[in-house]
Every structure is written in C-alpha cells, then in structure tokens.
Amino acid sequence: MQDYFVDLHIHLGRTASGKPVKITASNQLTLEAVLEEARFKKGLDVVGVIDCQVPEVLISLRNSIATGELEELVDGGVRMGDITLILGAEIEIYDENCQGLIHALCYIKTVEKMVEFSNWLSKRMKNVTLSTQRVYANAVDIQHEVHRLDGLFIPAHVFTPFKSLYGKGVKKSLSEVFDPELIDAIELGLSADTSMAGRLSELAGYAFLSNSDAHSVGKIAREYQKVRMMEPSFEELRLALKEVDGRKVVANYGLSPQLGKYYTTVCEKCFTPLLQGKDICTNCDYTKFVKGVSDRIEELADNEDPLRHRPPYIHQVPLDFIPGIGPKTLSKLRGVFGTEMGILHEANYDELVEVLGEKVASLIVAARSGKLAFKAGGGGRFGKVSDE
Known part of the structure; x- marks a missing residue:
C-alpha cells in the first residue's frame, strides 16, 4: 500500500489542434501540458481530466496508446511514465427536480467506455466538443448510465452559489435530485472544508474530495488529496473512496475556506460583506447579495459534530x-x-x-x-x- 497525491478536477482549454474545449480556461491548458505540469512541476501521482468526452481528445488518447506513448492500465486509467490519468467528464444537469443548474463529475474506467459515454452524451447534448455542457436527461438516468459503464459519479463543488447541488438555496437534500446510492463521493469546492461539510448528516456516507478545478496550468493542485492505494489506477481509486481493506483518502489539502471565491455573503454590486441582521448593503444600499458558502451551510446544517471520523483537512495556501x-x-x-x-x-x-x-x-x-x-x-x- 502506498500514498499518492491526487487532483481529480482539471480542465482542458484547447485540444492538440487548437480547438476550444473549456472556453474560460487557458489556451495553454492542453492534455499534454496538464500531464507535464502535474508530473514534473506539481508532483502529483494521479490527475483527473474532466473534458475527456471530447472526441478529438479521445482520438488523441487512442493514437497515443497505439504508439506506446501512453499505456492503458488493466484496472483502468491511462499511464504516462509515473503519472496516471483518470478519464472524466464534467456535465451540467437541469431537470424538473433541480430548480437550477448542477455540475457533476463522471469518471469512466477506459478509453473505449469513455467513447461510449461520449456517444451517449452527444445525443443529449448540443455540443459534446465543449466542456461542462448541459445534458438534456434526468439526473438519475445520467447516474444510471455512468454506473452502467462501471464509472464513478460525483457531484461537483457542491456548496458554491452557482451551478451546484446545494446552490442558491432551493435544494435542501441531495435526494431531491439524485439517487443517493449512485453517488460515489462528494467534491467540496474551494470555499468549504471537511468541518463545514460534516455538519450535514446526509453526507456522512461519502468520502470528501478536495480538487483544484484548474482552469490554467498554474492552478493545478491548488487543492488535492493524499490517497492510499495498492497502485494508482481507476479501480484502486474506487476502492479507496469506499475505504476497502485499508485503502482510503488519508488527507485532504485545500485552501482555507476564507480564501475561496464564495466563502462569505457579499453585496452583488460592490462586494461589501453583508452585516448580520442587515438586508441592505451598508456601503451602497444595494439589496441583492451573493450568498456565501458559510451562510448556506448554516442554513443546511443539522448537526454540530460530524457523524463519522474524517481524514484531516490540511489548510494549505497555494x-x-x-x-x-x-x-x-x-x-x-x-x-x-x-x-x-x-x-x-x-x-x-x-x-x-x-x-x-x-x-x-x-x-x-x-x-x-x-x-x-x-x-x-x-x-x-x-x-x-x-x-x-
């Protein structure tokens, strides 16, 4: 058993031919650049690239495996030297239960199964060549498809005010949207940590992940985790999320939540923090606010003490x-x-x-x-x- 540094939420800005993938991501953020940065500069052992459903990316992976530049592991994942790539797709969900947009991370074991998932998405998505696109399907149906392909389904940055599970305040429980049995872990996001998320009893059964959500090369590994596994592969990651036979997330490393973009409630116009008991900005008299993660968790919390022992969450400043x-x-x-x-x-x-x-x-x-x-x-x- 060995401990590995893992960051499972990294975007692509461009394909190898220069076509856009994540519009808001850096043009320098290609698959090759991600693997090089993670391997030689960041010191990661496992990376999850969550735009692998893009057909050109899949063609590139197929070609690199055929030439021997990359090796597809028997237990899932693609190996380059001493770093493992986990194939993922970030999707946007909206259905009659959501009352808003929710992002989710879908990880698929092999290139060929990701090709199958990409084809499934292309029939329910306007543009499969771009990142984080809306999937016109019921949330639970999407979960079933991911698990039919032997994949992992993880709600992304679940507390951020926009495009997340707990979002702007409408959703009170994950069971309003998802099948709880088909969720494999929970991604916390940059403005929350274990002590905050642990106050929601319905999350007690899931491993917590702290990932970078990198939109540029330099942001890779601003958050990550140390994971104990027999080897850095897809199946070992699955077992670690379920804490099977000593495999587990050993520690989370992430921003102090106060450094996150959405920690505190602020005025939508001038960004002045909302004072307790006030409903108007004390600086500009504006009455609209972006609710902070800390306040949203206060609304949702149903216990003061976590219901399970968690690995340490180490507040790390990039x-x-x-x-x-x-x-x-x-x-x-x-x-x-x-x-x-x-x-x-x-x-x-x-x-x-x-x-x-x-x-x-x-x-x-x-x-x-x-x-x-x-x-x-x-x-x-x-x-x-x-x-x-």
Missing part, C-alpha cells in the same frame, strides 16, 4: 497566493526543491530562508501551521493572505 512569490520566484523554488509538493511539504524553514529570505519563508511555514490571517473572499473574488 504558493501563488503568498505575497512575495511571483512566477520568477516560483521557478527559482522549483529549481531548488523540484516540485511544488517538495516546497509545500518537505522544505524546512532554513532551506526556504536561503532562497526566499526570512519574511516570505515565515509566511510559508505559517501557512503550514494554519497561522496566517486572511481577508475572506466572496461573490466570485478570492480571499487574500495578509502579510502583516
């Missing part, structure tokens, strides 16, 4: 959030310590001081111990680290 670390400094750090996992987890204070100086090195060490101060994010704006 290096590019830390004042004093820009692209040149980050490149210098990688030159000394190798990958970002090495910088975040292994480099000691004295080693960091030699490269960064005492002030910035102290911020990294403080981030590890949860001692940094933040200005909370909200309304689509990330929080910030205070360097005072």
